[in-house]
Amino acid sequence: MAPYDDWNKVEEDDEEELQDMLLLETKKDVILFCIDCSPSMLEPREDPDDEDMPMKCHLSVALDAAMQIQKKKMISGPNDSTGILLFNTALKPQATNEQPAGLKDGMYLYQSISPLDVSKVREIQSLLDAATEDLDELKKVLPPMVGKTVAMGDVFTTCNWVFRDGAPKTASKRVFLITDRDDPQLVKGRQLITSARTNLRDMMNAGITIEPFFISTEEKPFDMSKFYNAVLQPNTFAENEDDDNERDPSVLPEAISISRIEELLAQMRIHEVPKRAQFSIPFQIAPGLTIGVKGFGLVTQHNKGAYKYFHDLGDRMEVANAKTVYVDEDRQAEVKRSNVLYGMAVGGAGEDDENPTSSTRAVKAGQRPFYTAEELRSLRTLGMEPSIKLLGFKDQSSLAFEDNTKHSVFIYPDDFTYSGSKRTFAALLKSMVKKEKVGLVLALTRRNSSPTFFALLPQQEKLDESGWMEEPGGFHLVPLPFADDIRAAKYEEGFTASQELEDAALAWISKLSLKGSGYQPDSYPNPALAYHNGQLEASAFQEEFDKDDFENLTDPNVKNIHKRAGELMRKWKEALENDESASVVAVAAAGSKRKADTSVDEEEIRSRYNSGQLAKLRVDQLKEFLKNKKQSTAGKKADLMDRVSEWFDKN
Structure with a gap:
């Protein structure tokens, strides 16, 4: 019988039909760069780390970061779209048909939302080149508003209109808000904050998310408590998300607070990849009780x-x-x-x-x-539609570490398909965390896959010191292996390090451990893929690719490592060499010698005999043949050949 995989599959062209169409809803990504053009953004500044670098303003850095993201997306996401919206600018549109209807004063759509194009990137590049030679060029081309500002509620509303007119309905929509003004409203008032929060919520209800990038300097630190703390509320599983039920965080997450303008591009690259749902299916908790959930892959290969x-x-x-x-x-x-x-x-x-x-x-x-x-x-x-069915609960101790043989999927409630999903999801999560239980579910995540048993591992929402969400609350769907997917490894007891060796190793490991947020994989791109994309980018823009300028961010900083922990590593190495186990050499067990195959077909030996090529046979093959024919196997090879010839003469 042919292997199962050889016949139990449909052609690749039929794969699209088998997939859930919800997987394709966010195939495209749309980013709108919403950049502040206030006078502070146009003020030239020197680089404190490199005085030889030309002076730049925050606006030029923001435009450069937007251009670099567009360049990257032309290679990694050619089907995506981008746009640039400027606010707090005195620039007036020359052609009204190029601007969306109802555009407020002080706002200008520099680039409408459209597929990525080389001409759009070159337009920004030429503007930045001119600004490098003349610091006042940006003020001439993009003059700031003086004496007044645009209400942030109007900015959020305009972003919603721009997406409505230019973005595909099934795309993931995001706004990259870039500003250095911590108090954007010249006129104080509770009404402006409420209006901004309401318009932001309307924008988010339309499927548009916002990624803020706040630029802070030593001369003027960005104080989020003046305005944005009250507008950008943390999104939690709160059952009643009323406007009056406010949190009181003092600062926003450090990820969106940029102390140096050069960090803007690095932060944008981290947030550039959209969070796309792998599936959106119903979750049946009990007969008659169903909610909607979305699944997100936490690990993927690019x-x-x-x-x-x-x-x-x-x-x-x-x-x-x-x-x-x-x-x-x-x-x-x-x-x-x-x-x-x-x-x-x-x-x-x-x-x-x-x-x-x-x-x-x-x-x-x-x-x-x-x-x-x-x-x-x-x-x-097995006749099952894409869904998740809860079968029961078990203690968390019953889920072993070796049960996680494949990448898990993180599920999050979806109120758009089933109303009240967040509230029910939060209640189930809270109860399972309190009772230290894991769920057992049967799930079919895609139409062309097979039903699989999963462990439903709860993850409680984790907040940072400021009260903002650091890890969202939800469930990890851990695929459970079959009995024959896990093999029992042969256990051999090895040498155990002494306490002195452990202390010596811990000393230099602690010196090199990452502090704060720890390792950020998005900050270290695959060097082979980055090198490949760099060549494609140079070819697309008809530029010359210089491989010497390519920087591999995964290379360790050997100089800094030895500076911080070189002496501790040397002491640990000396202690390791003086340990008793260092002189012990593990000897591998001698393997048994495999016996040569001496079986030869009688017809093959007869063919050798008829063609006079018996000498090409080995001695052991001749002896094996004579032994099977009950003939003597004594003597040299010539004697054996003679006996074989005599036997064939008689037979």
Whole structure:
């Protein structure tokens, strides 16, 4: 019988039909850079770390960061779109049709939301090059408003309009807000804060999220408590999210507070990757009680983009669209996909079924069974629709570390599909955390996958010192392995380090441990992938790629490591060499020698005899043949060849 994977699969073109369409809803990503153009953003500043660098303003750095993100997305996400909205600027639109309807004074849509294009990037590049030579160039091209500011509520409303007019409905929409003004309202008033918060909530209800980047300097630290603490409320699982129920954090997370303008691009690169849901399915807690959840993958591998075929039309190159066609070999005619059947390669092929569309088919003896695509889907999914079904609960101690053999998926409530999902989800999470339980669920996350048993591991919401969410509350779906997926490893007791060695190792490890937020994988891109994308970017912009300028961020800083912990590492090494276990050499057990295969077919030896090539056979092969024929095996090779020849002469 052929392996299971050889027949129980549908062609790749049918994969799109089998997937849940909700997976494709956020296939595209749209980013709107909302940049403040107030006078403080246009004030030239020197780099405190490098006095030789030309003076820059916060606005030029923000535009440069937006340009770098656009360059990166042209390689990693060519189907994505970007736009740039400026506020607190005195720039007036020359053509009203280029600006969205109802645009407030002091706001200008510098680049409307549209697919990524080289001309948009070059437009920003030329402006920045001119600003490098003349510091007043940005003030001339993008003059700031003087004596008044735009209300932040109007900024959020305009962002909503820009997305409404230019962004695809099924795309993930985000606003990158960049400013250095901690108190954007010249006129104080509770009404302006309430209006900004209401308009921000309307924007978020439309599926638009906001990523703030607040620039802080030594001369003017950014104080979030003046305005933004009251507007950007932490999003928690609170059952009653009333406007009057406010938190009182003193500061916002450090991730959105930028102390140096050079950190802006680094922070944008971390937040550039959208958080896309892998699936959105119902979660059946009990009969008659169902909520909606979304699943997010916490670990994924970013590979190089798929290559494409191009058709040379002489004056231009166009992408060649691939198409799969099923052809009947006998009739040499195209066959509909619905008539294609799938079967196992068992014995000889029988005659074709005369009625392939029938729901039941009688299979004669000696013929192989065939299945339609729908029948294969039913066999794979066991007739289950994409959903999660809660089966019961167990103690958390019953979930062993080795049970996590595959990447888990993090699920979060979805109120858009089932109203009240957040409240019910929060109640279940709170109860399981309190009782230290894990759930056992049966889930089918995608239409073309198989039902799998998962452990429902709760994660309690974790807040930082300022009261902002550091880790969201939710459940980890841990795929449970089958019994034969885990092998018992052979346990051999090794040498145990002494307490002195452990203390010596702990000393230099503590010196090199990352403090604060710890290791941020988004800050260290794959060097091979970054090198590949850098070459593609240079080719797209017709620039020369200099491999010497490429920086591998994963290379360790050896100089800094030795400066901080070099002496401690040297002491640990000396202690390790003087330890008793250092002189012990582990000797591998000698393996048994494999016996050579001496079996030779009689017909092969007869063929050697007829062609006079018995000398090419080995001695052990000749002896094995004579032994099987009950002949003497004594003597040298010549004697053995003579006995073999005599036997063939007689037989």
